[in-house]
Amino acid sequence: MEVKIKQVDEVRISRYIIKETMEDWYQFVDSDVVIVGAGPSGLTAAYYLAKAGLKTLLFERRLSFGGGIGGGAMLFHKLVIEKPADEILREVNIRLKEVEDGVYIVDSAEFMAKLASAAIDAGAKIIHGVTVDDVIFRENPLRVAGVAVEWTATQMASLHVDPIFIAAKAVVDATGHDAEVISVAARKIPELGIVIPGEKSAYSEKAEELVVMNTGKVAEGLYVTGMAVAEVKGLPRMGPIFGAMVLSGKAVAEEIIKDVLK
Numbered sequence: 001m002e003v004k005i006k007q008v009d010e011v012r013i014s015r016y017i018i019k020e021t022m023e024d025w026y027q028f029v030d031s032d033v034v035i036v037g038a039g040p041s042g043l044t045a046a047y048y049l050a051k052a053g054l055k056t057l058l059f060e061r062r063l064s065f066g067g068g069i070g071g072g073a074m075l076f077h078k079l080v081i082e083k084p085a086d087e088i089l090r091e092v093n094i095r096l097k098e099v100e101d102g103v104y105i106v107d108s109a110e111f112m113a114k115l116a117s118a119a120i121d122a123g124a125k126i127i128h129g130v131t132v133d134d135v136i137f138r139e140n141p142l143r144v145a146g147v148a149v150e151w152t153a154t155q156m157a158s159l160h161v162d163p164i165f166i167a168a169k170a171v172v173d174a175t176g177h178d179a180e181v182i183s184v185a186a187r188k189i190p191e192l193g194i195v196i197p198g199e200k201s202a203y204s205e206k207a208e209e210l211v212v213m214n215t216g217k218v219a220e221g222l223y224v225t226g227m228a229v230a231e232v233k234g235l236p237r238m239g240p241i242f243g244a245m246v247l248s249g250k251a252v253a254e255e256i257i258k259d260v261l262k
């Protein structure tokens with residue numbers, strides 16, 4: 001097959017990549033919202049926040065989307081979603097199979113891809129390979145004012161490299177079971193008065209509602225969503241049913257939209 005391909009030399013390839021990357025970092029160094037973690041709750045929050053017009057930056061430690069979605073249940077590639085979370089999935093064109101009244105099965109690859117795509121299309125900036133390892137705080141009033149970030153690769157190599165900082169009006173811990181951001185804030189800023197009881201064992205029916213009900217602000221400027229809620233509020237886990245994750249992502253977005261735009 002004969003094909004005429006535009007010729008681009010290595011210097012131009014490198015220059016374009018460096019320039020465009022730095023423009024993104026420069027623009028987002030002062031964001032409305034920083035979300036930590038591209039699992040189901042973080043991606044859903046990013047979608048609704050960006051859709052509301054907030055400058056939304058999401059950092060994901062890995063080079064992939066979806067957090068726990070991709071692993072499904074014991075690597076089986078289907079997950080359970082229940083009413084009313086199905087409305088959020090339908091909004092981003094994820095197909096569902098109803099297996100009983102109000103209970104649906106979703107394909108994990110489709111779930112990850114379409115949720116991430118919707119967040120990006122809404123205007124959220126997602127940067128992979130970056131780990132949030134600390135927060136910025138301010139006094140009078142006491143608040144969380146942003147995050148400290150480092151390349152995941154730098155951390156994995158145990159190199160002693162200082163981070164850079166990103167300012168934000170709201171920081172969202174969507175890091176899943178370990179609630180990494182709030183754990184750091186609780187340890188390093190005791191004045192915030194955050195005590196972390198830790199997640200309880202599985203009780204799926206109860207856990208779904210409890211996680212959504214307890215989603216939201218934990219300190220000025222600091223919010224929690226998804227499984228991090230269970231860790232921070234001492235709630236049971238629920239396993240491979242994901243309704244609460246997307247409902248929690250939407251709930252945290254709604255609270256931040258009110259707080260930031262007031």
Ligand code: 48F
Nearest residue numbers: 037038039040041060061067068131132175176226227239
């Ligand atoms: O774990 P994860 O999917 O969090 P979630 O949105 O959803 C939980 C469910 O997947 C599942 C469950 C539901 O029943 O139990 O576990 O609460 O996604 C968390 C994402 O955050 C990234 C991590 O790689 C994952 O993709 N992450 C964690 N810590 C950091 C981080 C960090 N410090 N910096 C950047 N990314």
